[in-house]
Amino acid sequence: MEQAIFYILAAVTVIGTILAITEKHPVHAILFLVTSLFSMAVIFYLLMAPLVAAFEVILYAGAIMVLFLFVIMMLDLGHPEKGMSPGWKEWLPAVLLSGISIGSLALVIVSRHAVSSAPAVMPTIRELAVSLFREHGLAVELISLQLLFALVGALYLGRQK
Amino acid sequence: MTASSLDIALFSAKLGVVFFVILTLAAYLVFAERKILAWIQDRKGPNRVGPFGLLQPLADLIKLLTKEDFVPASADKWLFYLAPAMAAIPAILIFAVIPFGATLTIFGRPLPLVVTDLNVGLLFFLALSSIAVYGVALGGWASNSKYALLGGIRGLAQMISYELSMGLSLVPVVMLARSFSLTDIVAAQASVPFVVYQPLAFIIFLVSITAECKRIPFDLPEAEGELVAGFHAEYSGMRFGLFFVGEYINIIVLGGLAATFFLGGWHGPLLPPVVWFSVKTLAFAFFFIWMRGTLPRLRYDQLMHLGWKLLTPLALINILVTGWWLALNR
Numbered sequence: 001m002e003q004a005i006f007y008i009l010a011a012v013t014v015i016g017t018i019l020a021i022t023e024k025h026p027v028h029a030i031l032f033l034v035t036s037l038f039s040m041a042v043i044f045y046l047l048m049a050p051l052v053a054a055f056e057v058i059l060y061a062g063a064i065m066v067l068f069l070f071v072i073m074m075l076d077l078g079h080p081e082k083g084m085s086p087g088w089k090e091w092l093p094a095v096l097l098s099g100i101s102i103g104s105l106a107l108v109i110v111s112r113h114a115v116s117s118a119p120a121v122m123p124t125i126r127e128l129a130v131s132l133f134r135e136h137g138l139a140v141e142l143i144s145l146q147l148l149f150a151l152v153g154a155l156y157l158g159r160q161k
Numbered sequence: 162m163t164a165s166s167l168d169i170a171l172f173s174a175k176l177g178v179v180f181f182v183i184l185t186l187a188a189y190l191v192f193a194e195r196k197i198l199a200w201i202q203d204r205k206g207p208n209r210v211g212p213f214g215l216l217q218p219l220a221d222l223i224k225l226l227t228k229e230d231f232v233p234a235s236a237d238k239w240l241f242y243l244a245p246a247m248a249a250i251p252a253i254l255i256f257a258v259i260p261f262g263a264t265l266t267i268f269g270r271p272l273p274l275v276v277t278d279l280n281v282g283l284l285f286f287l288a289l290s291s292i293a294v295y296g297v298a299l300g301g302w303a304s305n306s307k308y309a310l311l312g313g314i315r316g317l318a319q320m321i322s323y324e325l326s327m328g329l330s331l332v333p334v335v336m337l338a339r340s341f342s343l344t345d346i347v348a349a350q351a352s353v354p355f356v357v358y359q360p361l362a363f364i365i366f367l368v369s370i371t372a373e374c375k376r377i378p379f380d381l382p383e384a385e386g387e388l389v390a391g392f393h394a395e396y397s398g399m400r401f402g403l404f405f406v407g408e409y410i411n412i413i414v415l416g417g418l419a420a421t422f423f424l425g426g427w428h429g430p431l432l433p434p435v436v437w438f439s440v441k442t443l444a445f446a447f448f449f450i451w452m453r454g455t456l457p458r459l460r461y462d463q464l465m466h467l468g469w470k471l472l473t474p475l476a477l478i479n480i481l482v483t484g485w486w487l488a489l490n491r
Contacts, residue, residue, distance in 0.1 A: 027240070027302060034295070041288075054284035062291025063321065066298070070317050073302055073310065125280070125341055 006046055012039040026072045030065055037061045048122045171272055179276060183256060187409040188218035194409075194450045201454035228398035233304060236395065240303035245393075245400045248296025249407030251289040255414045258282035260344045262427050262435040274427075274435065275344060282343040283335060286418060287328050290373060293411075294320045297375075297382060300404070301392035312391025315461070316382030319372055322468040323379075327369035329476035330362045333483040334422050347426035354425035361479050363423045365472050370419060372468070374411040376449050378456040381464060416445030 016036030023029040037060045044053040132140060192207065192214070199206025207214040232241055262274030279285050294317055301313015335341060337358060338349040349355075356363045372379040383391030393404045420426060420441035429437035459467070 027237075027299070031240075031295075031299075038292075050279065050281045051284070054281045054288050057288035058284065058291055062288060062294070062324075066291070066294050066317065066321055069295075069298055070314070070321075073298065073314055073317070122280070 002046055006043065009039040009043050009046075012036065013043065027069065030069050030072070034061045034065050037065070050122070051125055051128055167268060167270065171267060171270065175272065175274075176276065179256065180253075183253060183410060183413060184406070186413055187406050188222070190409045190412060190446055191221070191405070192218050193446075194453070197447070197450045198454050201451075222402075225399050225402040230400065231395075231397045233306065233395050235305045237303040237305065240299050241395075242400075244296050244300030244303055245396065245403035245407070246296075247299065248293060249403045249410065251293040251296075252407050252410040252414055255286050255289050256417070258285050258343050259414070259417045259421055260347050260426060261417070261438045262433075273344075278342060278344045281341050283331060283341045283346070287324070287331075290327070291321075291324055294324075296404075296407070297392050300396070301382075304392075304395035306395050308388045308390075309392055309394045312382045312384075312388045312394065315388075316375065316392055319375070319379065319381060319464060319468075322465060323369045323372035323472075326365055326468060326472035326476050327373060329473065329480065330365035330369060331422060332476075332480045333359050333362045336480075336483050336487060343421055343426075347421055347428065350425040351428055354423060354428070356423040359423065359479070359483070361475065363419075365476050365479070366419060366422065368467075368472060370415040371449065371452065372464070374408060374415055374449075376408075376412070377453040378459050379464060380458060381461055384458060412446050412449055413442060416442040416449070419445050 013036045016032045016039065020029045020032035020036060023032060037056060041053040041056040041061070044050075044056060195217075196206045196214075207217040210216040210220045232238060257276040258279050260273070260275035260278070265272045265274060297316035297320065298313045301309045301311075301316065304310070334346060334355055337355055338346040340346060340349070375382050381391075382388075383393065388394065393401055396404060417438070420438065424441050426441075427434035427438040429440075432440075
């Protein structure tokens with residue numbers, strides 16, 4: 001049952017992402033991306049990470065994509081169909097980099113031995129919070145500082161002269 | 162866990178009852194709104210169809226279903242078709258995590274009166290309410306009309322602004338209940354409802370949910386005077402009806418959530434729990450209608466200033482004070 005749901009969701013995620021890249025109309029592309037993020041959230045839930053699933057929807061599908069949509073609706077982007085298709089100078093670095101990451105992923109999968117892990121238990125939010133803020137407290141603080149820098153930078157760039 | 166056929170039957174019956182009650186209640190809320198507004202404005206309101214006009218929602222439904230389903234020539238057809246569903250479905254899905262009564266025992270089996278008790282129930286609500294934005298924004302955009310587009314953009318900006326203060330006003334509730342599960346939040350209010358400890362968070366939440374369901378005084382996305390009907394100006398028939406019913410389902414669900422987070426959910430003396438929950442939820446619905454009959458609409462800049470410069474900072478200070486208070490009273 002869970003496996004069937006996983007394969008359906010995985011197919012939706014992959015197809016949604018491919019359509020998001022190939023679709024030329026920005027609003028449609030955003031919708032495909034939202035679909036793929038949404039099914040990814042359900043996959044996270046199946047992997048017993050309900051908190052990650054919720055944040056995936058709240059932050060990525062609900063906030064960031066909505067802001068993208070807002071910007072596209074505010075700026076009239078004209079005729080996306082007439083855009084130039086990228087030449088080899090644009091796509092070669094992308095193919096090289098993604099080739100490296102896909103290759104290393106394949107290596108990891110091939111070299112991994114089947115480990116009979118203990119049945120997974122759904123961790124409570126409290127356990128997650130304790131491990132996040134006790135063991136990785138410094139990293140969390142550093143990331144939040146980085147976000148603050150980005151915020152101050154945006155304010156500086158957008159200030160009225 | 163093996164689910165017997167009795168369990169499945171009980172669960173399906175529960176789902177059916179929940180769907181039926183919410184949809185009927187939404188239809189009759191439209192009727193109640195028209196009656197109460199008429200009462201506030203010293204009119205009679207709908208009184209022709211059936212005794213006291215009680216069959217009016219049914220007549221409205223037949224009218225909406227038999228109307229022409231019109232799509233503007235230059236509209237984005239598929240998004241135009243999908244947008245009303247995207248607005249209505251998240252609203253009804255949120256009800257899945259609201260506990261509406263104490264656990265019953267039927268045929269010797271416990272039947273919890275909540276569709277599903279997620280341990281991240283509160284985040285589930287926030288996630289779905291952030292998805293509900295798409296229906297409004299895309300409905301306005303796909304219509305390919307200037308009024309609808311302006312309404313859609315306004316709706317988008319308003320809903321993402323007030324989502325922030327809504328989410329922040331719920332943080333103290335989680336701090337007090339020490340859980341994201343709505344069942345646990347209700348259980349934590351068995352003796353004292355959270356509104357006693359968190360009056361400020363309650364007010365911020367109430368203002369934010371009014372903005373979230375786009376009701377007067379925050380109905381700028383559909384301001385009739387300037388935008389015809391805003392994001393759903395180009396919709397007709399049952400597609401318009403879905404937007405409309407979605408708004409009233411939203412009122413019921415958000416009223417139920419306000420009752421769950423701050424007024425102790427189904428807890429109450431004497432009366433059975435389900436009755437208490439309904440009374441609290443409908444009281445919020447009445448409050449929304451009452452506001453519509455009383456308050457004027459805000460200007461757009463006033464709306465943004467209220468959200469970003471008043472409610473959000475207040476909610477943040479409230480979280481800080483609650484944290485200190487909890488640390489000192491440990």
